[in-house]
Amino acid sequence: MxxxxxxxxxxxxxxxxxxxxxxxxxxxxxxxxxxxxxxxxxxxxxxxxxxxxxxxxxxxxxxxCVRNEDGSVTTxxxxxxxxxxxxxxxxxxxxxxxxxxxxxxxxxxxxxxxxxxxxxxxxxxxxxxxxxxxxxxxxxxGNDEIKDTYLPKMTSGEWTGTMNLTEPHCGTDLGMLRTKAAPQADGSYKISGTKIFISAGEHDMSENIIHLVLARIEGAPEGTKGISLFVVPKFTLDGDGNPAERNAVSCGSLEEKMGIHGNSTCVMNYDGATGWLLGEENKGLRAMFTMMNEARLGVAVQGLALSEVAYQNAANYARDRIQGRSLTGPKAPDQQADPIIVHPDVRRTLMTIRSFNEAARALYLWTSLQGDVGHLSEDEADQKRGDDIMGLLTPVLKGVLTDKGFEYAAQAQQMYGGHGYISEWGMEQFVRDARITMIYEGANGIQALDLVGRKLGANGGRAVTGFFKEVGAFLKEHGDDEAMKPFIKPLKKGLDDLQGATMWLMQNGLKNPDDAGAASTDYMHLFGLVALGYMWGKIAVVANAKIAEGAGDKEEWLKTKLILGQFFMERLMPETGAHLARISTGSATMMSLAAEDF
Structure with a gap:
């Protein structure tokens, strides 16, 4: 277990x-x-x-989950x-x-x-x-009527919610969607179409499910400019706001999946279901992206969360499992072999995962906190900064934390040897569950393109320029601190690489969009390394100060953090140079093969 x-x-x-x-x-x-x-x-x-x-x-x-004959789903x-x-x-x-x-x-x-x-x-x-x-x-x-109708019951958990974007023939390219919305005399719409991959689309845990569905109103423009968003409840409501008649929406089937088996991932059929417009006509994508951005931060946290639980189990196993002897002599002479935690490569694996996890936790908390401050402060500068950080780092968090979350869940599984492949230990489930995080809420290649194609140039590059200035100011402030040298020099090199990659994109990406596309994933991970390194710098400043003041029984705990941060800077930050080198090769070789040559 x-x-x-x-x-x-x-x-x-x-x-x-x-x-x-x-x-x-x-x-x-x-x-x-x-x-x-x-x-x-x-x-x-x-x-x-x-x-x-x-x-x-x-x-x-x-x-x-089990789909029953009547279309209901049992969790x-x-x-x-x-x-x-x-x-x-x-x-x-x-x-x-x-x-x-x-x-x-x-x-x-x-x-x-x-x-x-x-x-x-x-x-x-x-x-x-x-x-x-x-x-x-x-x-x-939502208008006041919609908010007053649905939010109290969704807050209490009596009703749950979903988001319905994907259709069998379109995923990322939502402009191709075919689900239709027919206006009715009472101001409602009849929604008809099929959606797939709908998480929590049907289940037995709440008395009503509120679906948010993208559809095209009859006569609306083609492409993304003609998409609207609708509220479609599983049960329509009576005059008192309570569930009444079953709406014409049903679970056609459950997807058979690699992981997340406990969640009901549904094919949802809308057969003239009654829905109500959310927001403005033909502005559905703007409303949907509110959900998407919320979900993308949530999925980024899932990537870290699975890396964390996989790490905890791997570290526990490494302390207990005895195999072989230490390269420098027995460490447990009273036993037949030493615990595998004595081996350098085992420690490399565990410290890689943990040094990532701790920085990733700091990064998502820092990003979320700046978003909170931006929304709640009356200061215009705070508002801009919060929006800039959330917009810039959401694709970085989603892409990097889930790519690495899966990679590190697999590395933690490796710690178990053959036992990691066996279900009873639970490690292979973490790997299977982590894999979906790289795909849903916008596959990670799309996150990278969003970062390079939209976020870097937004508002004249204000967000990325602000990030560079903030990290640069941190480096200047702590550059002469002897205790910070293991952090400052690698972070400075990483920032230089990131700025060099950004300049390369500015010079080449506009002239040849394929260059931007070819660079995008490397750029996203390069950005992620610098952001994570910046978090380790902030952690190190506080840890050093607390130790200098006298940390008491927390001193060893804080020293552990400094060791983990130094490991990150020594072992992971140098990868920024490799990312920059790959970015700088451009797209010529990548795009030279004809399709039939693959």
Whole structure:
């Protein structure tokens, strides 16, 4: 049985000491998020994840979901019960406005809890996670009637939500979608079409499911300019706002998947289902991207979360498993062999994963926090900075954290040797579950193209220029600090490589778009390394200061962080040079083969 212990101390250290969340106490939502409140929420949330959610992970994987003859779907044993406990405890209400029944706390707290939930059981977490994404779109784009109708019940968890984009013939290219919306005299629409890969599309955990569906109104322009977004409930509502008649929407089948078996991934058929327009006609993509951006940050956290739980199990195994002797002589002479933790290559693997995980946690918390401040501050500079960081780093987080999350889950599996390939140990499930994170909510190649093609040039390059200035100022501020030298020099080299790659793209990408496309994935990972290195720099400054002040029983814990950060700088940051070298080769060789030559 796999283990999991939520990294509460790490999260609190990052929020309180590295990111100084208390400095924002004058802002709405933050004023209620005192250190005591934040600690209590994270500790209780961790306990719920460890004791109630994690034990269902293998259950959900083995049982999967079942579609019944009437089209209903039964979730795995225990899912419905624990979801009820989740709702009763109010875990889904943390960042929701009070007028809809929420606690109105910073979104960053909900994102941190999402990490713990996803490490414990990513398939289970997708049910409330999709609901939060749908609620974000309703909050921003819904009129008062729609918000008052749906948000209170979705906040309580009585109703769940979905997002319906993909169709059998179109995924990323949504301009090709065929689902139609026919206007009705009462202001509603009849929605007809088929959607695929719909997570949590049908299940038995809530009394109603609120689908957000992309469709084209009859007579609307072709392509993406003619797409609208609709609210389509599983059950239409009576005059009191309660579920009444079954709508003409049904689960045609469940997808047979590589992983996340505990989540019901459905083919959804809309046969003249009644729906209501969300936002403006033909502006559906703008509304959908509200959900997509929320979901992309959530999926980035899933990538890290699976890397984290895989690491914890691999480290535990490495301390216990005895095989061979240390290269420098026996370390456990009373046993037949030494624990494999003595071997340098085992340590290389574990430190690679952990040094990534800790920096990735800092990066998503920093990004989310800047987004919170941007939304809640009345200062225009704060607003711009928050929007810039969220826009620039969302594709980086989604692409890098999920690419590496899968890679490191597989490396953690490798630690077990043959046992890693056997289901009872649980490691192969982490690998299978992690694989989807690289695909859904926009495949990672699309994230890279979004970064290079849209985000770099947005607002005249304001966001990327601001990021370069911020990292550059950090390097200048700490450049003469002897204790920071193991961090400053590699980070400076990484930033130079990133700026060089950015300049190369500016000079070549506009002249030949294939050059930008060929560079995009390397650029995304180069950007990710620098952003992660910057996080390690921020962590190191705080750790060094606390040790110098006298950290007491926390000193060894802080020294461990400095060692992990130094390992990251020595072993992972040099990869920026390789990414720059690949970017600089351009696209000529890549594009030279004819299609039939592949």
């Amino acid at each position: 796999p283990i999991y212990s939520a990294p509460v101390d790490d999260t609190l250290f990052l929020l309180n000491d590295v990111l100084n969340i208390n400095q924002y106490g004058n802002l709405p939502r933050f004023s209620e998020a005192s250190s005591d409140v934040v600690e209590a929420i994270l500790k209780e949330g961790a306990k719920f994840c460890e004791e109630r959610v994690q034990p269902l992970n293998q259950v959900g994987d083995k049982e999967g 795995p044993t225990g899912f419905k019960e624990v979801y009820g406990e989740y709702c009763e405890a109010g875990w889904g209400t943390l960042a929701i406005p009070a007028q809809y029944g929420g606690q109105e706390l910073p979104t960053t707290l909900a994102v941190a809890l999402n990490e713990y939930m996803s490490s414990a059981n990513v398939a289970f977490t997708m049910y409330p996670g999709l609901t939060l994404g749908a609620m974000a779109a309703l909050l921003i784009h």
